[in-house]
Amino acid sequence: GDSVTQMEGPVTLSEEAFLTINCTYTATGYPSLFWYVQYPGEGLQLLLKATKADDKGSNKGFEATYRKETTSFHLEKGSVQVSDSAVYFCALGAGGTSYGKLTFGQGTILTVHP
Amino acid sequence: GAGVSQTPSNKVTEKGKYVELRCDPISGHTALYWYRQSLGQGPEFLIYFQGTGAADDSGLPNDRFFAVRPEGSVSTLKIQRTERGDSAVYLCASSLMGGAHNEQFFGPGTRLTVL
Numbered sequence: 001g002d003s004v005t006q007m008e009g010p011v012t013l014s015e016e017a018f019l020t021i022n023c024t025y026t027a028t029g030y031p032s033l034f035w036y037v038q039y040p041g042e043g044l045q046l047l048l049k050a051t052k053a054d055d056k057g058s059n060k061g062f063e064a065t066y067r068k069e070t071t072s073f074h075l076e077k078g079s080v081q082v083s084d085s086a087v088y089f090c091a092l093g094a095g096g097t098s099y100g101k102l103t104f105g106q107g108t109i110l111t112v113h114p
Numbered sequence: 115g116a117g118v119s120q121t122p123s124n125k126v127t128e129k130g131k132y133v134e135l136r137c138d139p140i141s142g143h144t145a146l147y148w149y150r151q152s153l154g155q156g157p158e159f160l161i162y163f164q165g166t167g168a169a170d171d172s173g174l175p176n177d178r179f180f181a182v183r184p185e186g187s188v189s190t191l192k193i194q195r196t197e198r199g200d201s202a203v204y205l206c207a208s209s210l211m212g213g214a215h216n217e218q219f220f221g222p223g224t225r226l227t228v229l
Contacts, residue, residue, distance in 0.1 A: 104156030
């Protein structure tokens with residue numbers, strides 16, 4: 001079945017540091033890929049998405065590229081801020097008869113210090 | 115506009131009791147999903163509704179779990195004979211339509227604690 005593996009956390013960085021959170025997936029067919037973020041005390045919200053191979057999703061300075069050859073969708077940001085502290089989830093949206101149900105990774109806790 | 119809402123926000127019950135969790139999706143969204151999130155884990159899919167019908171209930175763990183969406187809007191997740199292992203945050207999400215490309219909008223969740 002479909003699965004998503006995220007790098008183990010938590011991740012602790014200083015402000016303005018470079019961020020990478022690794023995500024790899026296993027899927028049949030042609031899934032869409034998502035990064036969701038959960039800020040403290042808030043619900044899950046979509047950060048960015050890519051719907052086909054070589055697409056790059058971007059939002060709020062974050063980027064991720066859908067790499068079919070390496071089955072990866074790593075999240076990057078060039079300069080993190082304290083306000084980026086949150087839990088980040090990589091997710092796969094299944095196509096076909098799965099109607100887009102999401103399979104999530106286990107989440108990565110990011111803490112950014114001033 | 116209003117987002118996805120879920121009630122109650124917290125529910126504490128005793129082992130063996132019956133509970134109902136409610137989800138109000140974004141108006142006009144035809145697709146509705148239920149997920150369950152245990153501590154330190156990502157959400158796990160439970161069931162998907164397209165309109166009034168459950169198009170995919172493959173994630174329901176056993177026959178104690180049941181969900182309905184009788185008018186194609188509000189949905190209720192029902193858990194019979196609750197067990198301590200059912201303790202988790204239950205998340206509801208809706209999207210304009212089903213499909214892998216469509217963004218799902220999540221509610222704040224209901225935290226269920228079974229004593």
